[in-house]
Each structure stands twice: as structure tokens, then as C-alpha cells.
Amino acid sequence: MDKNEFKQLAKKYINEELTEDELKKFLSMLEDREDEFYQAVDDEIRLEHTADFNMEAAFDRILQDERFSKVKPVRRLSIYAWTAVACTILIMLGSLFYFNQQDLQQPDHIKTVAVPEKSRQENKLSAIRLADGTQLALKDIGRAEHNYDGVKLSRVSESVIMVSLDPKRHASKTPYHEFTTERGTSYTLLLPDGSKVDLNSGSTFRLDPGFNILNRNCELSGEAYFDVKRNEAMAFQVKTRDYDVKVLGTQFNIKTYSTTTYSQTALVKGSVHIVKGGKEIDLLPGDQLSAEAGVLLSKSRANLRDVLAWKEGYFRFTDATIEEIMQDIATWYDIDDIEFHNTSDESFTGSIRRTRSLNDVLASIGSISNLQFDIKERRVIVKK
Numbered sequence: 001m002d003k004n005e006f007k008q009l010a011k012k013y014i015n016e017e018l019t020e021d022e023l024k025k026f027l028s029m030l031e032d033r034e035d036e037f038y039q040a041v042d043d044e045i046r047l048e049h050t051a052d053f054n055m056e057a058a059f060d061r062i063l064q065d066e067r068f069s070k071v072k073p074v075r076r077l078s079i080y081a082w083t084a085v086a087c088t089i090l091i092m093l094g095s096l097f098y099f100n101q102q103d104l105q106q107p108d109h110i111k112t113v114a115v116p117e118k119s120r121q122e123n124k125l126s127a128i129r130l131a132d133g134t135q136l137a138l139k140d141i142g143r144a145e146h147n148y149d150g151v152k153l154s155r156v157s158e159s160v161i162m163v164s165l166d167p168k169r170h171a172s173k174t175p176y177h178e179f180t181t182e183r184g185t186s187y188t189l190l191l192p193d194g195s196k197v198d199l200n201s202g203s204t205f206r207l208d209p210g211f212n213i214l215n216r217n218c219e220l221s222g223e224a225y226f227d228v229k230r231n232e233a234m235a236f237q238v239k240t241r242d243y244d245v246k247v248l249g250t251q252f253n254i255k256t257y258s259t260t261t262y263s264q265t266a267l268v269k270g271s272v273h274i275v276k277g278g279k280e281i282d283l284l285p286g287d288q289l290s291a292e293a294g295v296l297l298s299k300s301r302a303n304l305r306d307v308l309a310w311k312e313g314y315f316r317f318t319d320a321t322i323e324e325i326m327q328d329i330a331t332w333y334d335i336d337d338i339e340f341h342n343t344s345d346e347s348f349t350g351s352i353r354r355t356r357s358l359n360d361v362l363a364s365i366g367s368i369s370n371l372q373f374d375i376k377e378r379r380v381i382v383k384k
Contacts, residue, residue, distance in 0.1 A: 194229035242291035341383035
């Protein structure tokens with residue numbers, strides 16, 4: 001089945017026009033094409049969205065549709081995935097959520113989580129700081145290549161910056177070139193060795209001035225997706241707060257925000273070596289390794305769809321607490337402080353489109369939970 005045929009089936013599904021045979025065909029392919037289905041939903045709703053859409057009524061109608069019971073035997077989905085299919089229509093309002101509520105309640109207390117320290121204004125003024133002391137905003141980078149004391153920068157497209165280094169001029173006043181992303185933005189760097197780094201919101205990426213000349217060393221605080229050009233003679237090494245990631249050429253995602261107690265590396269393709277002191281752990285595609293407070297934990301299988309959702313413009317969560325969700329949200333939206341007042345042990349599974357406003361996102365979570373959200377300037381209070 002090609003992409004166009006699947007898109008047509010998805011459109012007919014949304015409009016409740018599928019025959020039983022078409023529905024079986026559609027659902028048999030859906031597990032591997034959920035992102036295409038999300039896009040089809042978004043395309044339809046841009047044409048037919050109405051402000052008075054009743055989200056709860058739509059969800060109930062889908063769950064009660066007898067067509068689902070007829071085709072369940074041909075599905076290979078887990079309980080979670082089947083529920084996700086039924087819930088997908090909620091993306092009409094820009095987000096998809098359901099939750100599991102535990103009977104245990106936390107004692108009455110106030111809890112806060114850390115959020116990125118740099119303000120939006122500070123990052124706008126100095127998104128790029130070169131090793132010679134030059135400070136630039138992204139808007140300063142044009143299509144034509146400009147040489148900043150041996151560092152050549154040019155804009156390939158709106159969100160892609162190419163970096164080239166002069167091999168004869170790699171002495172520096174500071175040990176790195178620094179690239180940051182303000183909250184609510186992301187962009188891509190094309191590195192001198194041909195590698196590509198996609199930087200998520202609220203991240204800082206540092207490039208060694210001798211990169212691709214003496215070494216391929218860099219540092220990350222935040223989140224980034226790396227597509228590393230293979231070079232057998234010179235390893236590509238990413239230093240994080242908790243460990244180093246060493247590769248020759250591969251694709252992987254690192255999440256290591258300074259405001260969390262953990263770092264995570266998920267491997268998409270190839271292999272990577274996680275190095276901490278004298279310990280080294282190898283990852284294979286689909287593996288994920290976490291470190292908590294600098295201590296390496298055992299490998300696990302990564303949910304790559306959740307891990308890489310940010311590259312597609314989504315937050316995605318599977319059985320996540322409200323604290324975990326809000327911590328991720330704070331990396332994108334203009335939030336300086338989050339307080340939790342007597343929140344309960346609810347776990348949430350679903351998607352949030354990052355183009356939605358903070359008010360819309362919190363309203364969506366509140367509509368399917370017993371939580372309330374108050375926004376006061378850059379502070380969010382979460383309470384029952």
C-alpha cells in the first residue's frame with residue numbers, strides 16, 4: 001500500500017466512510033503508519049475544524065462503534081495501541097491524551113521542578129558565541145558565507161546553519177564555539193565533517209575549535225539528534241554531564257537537560273559506546289541507556305516514537321507523570337517555575353502538538369484529569 005492510498009483510507013476513516021473491508025485493510029497498516037495518520041487528521045481538521053467540536057462525545061462514539069469489535073481479531077496492537085487508535089481523533093484540537101489514575105494519593109504538599117534558567121531574551125541576543133568572543137543572533141547569519149576569524153557560517157535554509165572551520169586558524173580564547181536554542185525554537189547545524197545535529201529547545205551545543213582538524217569533540221546540555229558522518233580514523237565524541245558518547249558514524253538522540261537528574265541516549269542506527277570513567281557500554285539499534293545523577297543504569301529498549309517526537313513537532317508520553325510532562329513542557333514554553341500542590345498519582349499517555357499555546361495544552365490535560373492549572377506570569381501552579 002503506498003502513501004497516497006493510505007492517506008485516502010485515513011481520510012475516509014475520519015469521515016466515517018470506510019467499508020468493513022477497507023477498515024480491516026486500514027487498521028492492518030495503521031501500526032506502522034501512525035504518524036501519517038496524525039498528519040491526515042491534521043489536514044482534514046484544517047479544512048473542517050469547528051470551534052464547538054465535542055471532544056468527549058467524539059471519543060465515546062468511537063469506543064462504541066461496532067466496527068471496531070468486528071475487526072479486533074485481525075489487530076496485532078497492544079491494549080495501549082488500540083486505545084491510541086480510538087483516541088487519535090482528539091488530535092482535532094491539537095492534542096491527544098488519556099490517563100490511568102491510581103488509587104494511591106500523595107500527601108498534601110507543595111513540590112517544584114527545575115526549569116531552564118536562561119531567559120528568552122538572553123538567548124535571542126546570543127544564540128551563537130564563537131571561541132574568539134564573537135556573539136551573534138540567528139538573524140545575523142545570512143545565505144552568503146561569512147568568515148568570523150576562521151569560523152565560516154551560512155544559512156542553508158530558515159532553520160539550518162552550516163559551520164565550516166579553517167584548519168589553519170583553530171587557536172581560540174575559549175575552548176569551544178557555543179550554539180544555543182531559546183525556548184520554543186529548534187534549528188539544525190551542519191558540521192564541518194558532514195555530520196548533522198538537530199538541536200531541541202533550551203539546548204546548548206559546544207563545538208571544539210579543532211573539530212574535524214584535531215578531533216571530533218563536542219558537548220551537549222539539553223537535547224539533540226545526531227546524524228554522524230562515518231570516519232574510521234577519527235571518532236565523534238559527545239560529552240554530557242553524566243557520560244561521554246563515542247561513535248564512528250551513526251544516528252542517535254541524547255537528552256541531558258541540566259534541569260533534570262538524568263541523561264538518556266537512544267540509538268536509532270549503527271552503534272554507540274557510552275563511556276563513564278573506566279566503564280564502557282555498547283548500544284545496538286533500539287537500545288536506550290540512562291544515567292541518574294552520574295551513575296550509569298542498565299540498558300533498556302527505547303520507545304523511539306516517544307523519543308523522537310520532538311523532531312516531528314510533538315511531545316509524546318507513555319505512562320508519564322504530570323511532573324515528567326510539565327518538565328518537558330517547560331523546555332519549550334516560556335515557564336520559569338512550576339509548583340505542584342497535592343497532585344495525585346495519575347499517569348498520562350498521548351501526544352501534544354508543540355504549535356499549540358500553553359493555555360490550550362494545559363486545558364487539554366485538565367479536561368481529562370482532576371488537575372487544574374493556574375498561570376501567573378511565567379509560573380504554573382498545578383493542583384487538584
